[in-house]
Amino acid sequence: MDTNIALGYEQNLPASDPASILSRHVDMPDPAPHDLIVEVRAVSVNPVDVKLRASAPSEGFRVLGFDAAGVVLRVGSEVTLFSPGDEVFYAGSIDRPGTNQRFHAVDERIVGRKPASLSFAEAAALPLTSITAWETLFDRFRLTQESNGTLLVVGATGGVGSAVVQLAEALLPGVSVIASASDAERAAWVTELGAEHTIDHRLDLASQVQEIAPQGVDWLFTAHSDEQIPTYADIVRPFGQITAIDDGPRDVSPLKAKSITWHWELMFTRPVQRTADMIEQHRLLNAIADLVDTGRLRSTVTRSLSPITPETLREAHALIEGGRTLGKIVLHDWAS
Incomplete structure (x- = not known):
């Protein structure tokens, strides 16, 4: 079976502890009817990531991360908004495995087209x-x-x-x-x-x-x-x-x-509750992409770390925990 590299945590530890964020080989995600399987090229770190890591998961290994930018690899049987090869960005959902993995499953209705004028790293700073x-x-x-x-x-x-x-x-x-x-x-x-x-x-x-x-x-x-x-x-x-x-x-x-x-305001309400207007997040992300590509909105990335490893992710978490970050921290490209 194909495997997938994911970064996550098993216990509540400070970001300075090498065991606070770990790398694991996990199964490749299997798409639900409306899912995209995205090859993740970049992610960003938000305070919600740090908040989740502060309380141990109820069982086993939990994959962190919400913001992502990447390329659609496969699509579910009922997908109509995207095709393999499309470049996308999105924030995922709090009730599904996170974006800190090479290949990630996400519902197409909360995904937007990546702004063409931005790199994957710049785009990953924007969705959430x-x-x-x-x-x-x-x-x-x-x-x-x-x-x-x-x-x-x-x-x-x-x-x-x-x-x-x-x-x-x-x-x-x-x-x-x-x-x-x-x-x-x-x-x-x-x-x-x-x-x-x-x-x-x-x-x-x-x-x-x-x-x-x-x-x-x-x-x-x-x-x-x-x-x-x-x-x-x-x-x-x-x-x-x-x-x-x-x-x-x-x-x-x-x-x-x-x-x-x-x-x-909780941006996860629509995907978690599966609201009838869930597709509004797809529409607004496309509107954000349009604003970026016409020069009316810019990425707020202020620090970029590479490659995506437990070490760089711990560094990003430590910066967020310090409470003095300006703008967004992104991680891009996986270690070979």
Whole structure:
């Protein structure tokens, strides 16, 4: 039987431990009717990878990874969107084996065409963060080209925050973006991506926001909501909206007085729940590819490691654990 090289973990260990991420030979994936078998050329590392590795799997070896870019090798019996040889990018699903393997099975309905103008490594930085940002702006907030107001992006220098800023700049001309960053380098980064204003989230967030938007912001995206609800209640206008992507608070009652709406955003909801509109992730990834290829969106990769090995993957995990990453870390090309 053909085998497949995969990287994963068996127990909860710090990234500095050589046993924290291991290489194993696993069976070649067998495609379900709507599956593509993708020859993975590049992957990226997200905070969710580190979060999963922090708790031991219930049984045996678990393959990590979500973002991937590669080439379609085989297709399932009901596939209609892609053919062998197509170059693709996608973020996978949390309920299936991860992308950190040479050959990976993924449902075609959550896969997009790889931007032609990007390398596999550059493309692998985009899917998870772009899907999350897109769903935040257009599914949770329901913004359109006619929307007018102010959007605060808390954690704008992370992968998702960087994508939110770029999509707002590209597609929402009436929306002014305030981006939080922790130093001058990061402030310059988000300004270059399109933010009209920057603030330092290490300082008094409320006073800085109120200087820019005295009546409060209309929309607030946050990757760091824990213990921030009283502050958010101060700086979001009445009837405003908040979307969080972290595990967040358990009590949002301070938002009630201003009728502020609280949204959760999890880009895995569509594939895990097999929703009727699951194909929307395919469509939005193709829209992302179009924006990239027309120069309106760029890859947020800031560090590239090669080849894809347990050693380079551990290095990437250690960088994410350090909490000071800017943009995205990608790994590309398998060791021969």
